[in-house]
Amino acid sequence: MALPGVKKDGREVKIYENADELSTDLADYVAELSEASVKERGVFAVALSGGSLISLMSKLCEAPYSKTVDWAKWYIFWADERVVAKNHADSNYKLAKDGLLSKVPFVPSHVHSINDTVSAEKAAEDYEFVIRQLVRTRVISVSDISDCPKFDLILLGMGPDGHVASLFPNHPVLEEKEEWVTFITDSPKPPPERITFTLPVINSASNVAVIVTGSSKAETVHLVIDDVEPDKPSLPAKMVQPTKGNLVWFLDKEAASKLDGSKFSQ
Numbered sequence: 001m002a003l004p005g006v007k008k009d010g011r012e013v014k015i016y017e018n019a020d021e022l023s024t025d026l027a028d029y030v031a032e033l034s035e036a037s038v039k040e041r042g043v044f045a046v047a048l049s050g051g052s053l054i055s056l057m058s059k060l061c062e063a064p065y066s067k068t069v070d071w072a073k074w075y076i077f078w079a080d081e082r083v084v085a086k087n088h089a090d091s092n093y094k095l096a097k098d099g100l101l102s103k104v105p106f107v108p109s110h111v112h113s114i115n116d117t118v119s120a121e122k123a124a125e126d127y128e129f130v131i132r133q134l135v136r137t138r139v140i141s142v143s144d145i146s147d148c149p150k151f152d153l154i155l156l157g158m159g160p161d162g163h164v165a166s167l168f169p170n171h172p173v174l175e176e177k178e179e180w181v182t183f184i185t186d187s188p189k190p191p192p193e194r195i196t197f198t199l200p201v202i203n204s205a206s207n208v209a210v211i212v213t214g215s216s217k218a219e220t221v222h223l224v225i226d227d228v229e230p231d232k233p234s235l236p237a238k239m240v241q242p243t244k245g246n247l248v249w250f251l252d253k254e255a256a257s258k259l260d261g262s263k264f265s266q
């Protein structure tokens, strides 16, 4: 069960005793959104990230969710991907395949991984093309205030430097307003070549969840959520502000340890 959290500026912050409790509630949250979306639209379009997120989603592959979630209605995407072969240890697809996709009955043709045989630039272009096709057929909704895709759920992690997806601090792609998917070849965290959803796409989603654990990220969580130095250039995680969608932060106690305590009394 979450410790007392807070709802602020449309953003919900949930804090858990440990990663195990976070994982249980995250499974519940994703399963509920899946059910609501399938009821409303007949499908659930969800974008994953890599990193620690996938092991924190493991409870979704266990009972009761393994049986109750309508996996056949899921369409899977990646909010970011490293441009490496799909069987490479750095691949976000491989991470999800080993930890998630191989454990429950997803429809293989609904799993939209990147083209790993081309350059980062071409992979981003191809991925945006695939998303455009699925927006056209309404597998992915469209935002009513921009022409951006409106994913039912985008799941993000956050690095200690405040990066989300492959949007890194001070990188020019933070300014990208036209493309839905872009690429970088100079990631400060290896591997250097990556593709990533842009901020307009992330901020057009119906639901965005940022899942963060561990004390190494506590200072950045504090800077982002307590809005320290609001006038300074933003950390990428601080720029995640869905225009009309819901934003939920899932934190364990360590990641939340530097938050202003007063903000978390009910």
Ligand SMILES: O=C1O[C@H](COP(=O)(O)O)[C@@H](O)[C@H](O)[C@H]1O
Residues within 6 Å of the ligand: 049, 050, 051, 052, 053, 080, 081, 082, 092, 156, 157, 158, 159, 160, 163, 164, 165, 166, 189
């Ligand atoms: O490089 C990446 O890092 C972030 C954060 O990873 P974490 O292991 O610190 O949670 C991840 O969300 C992103 O997808 C990945 O490519």
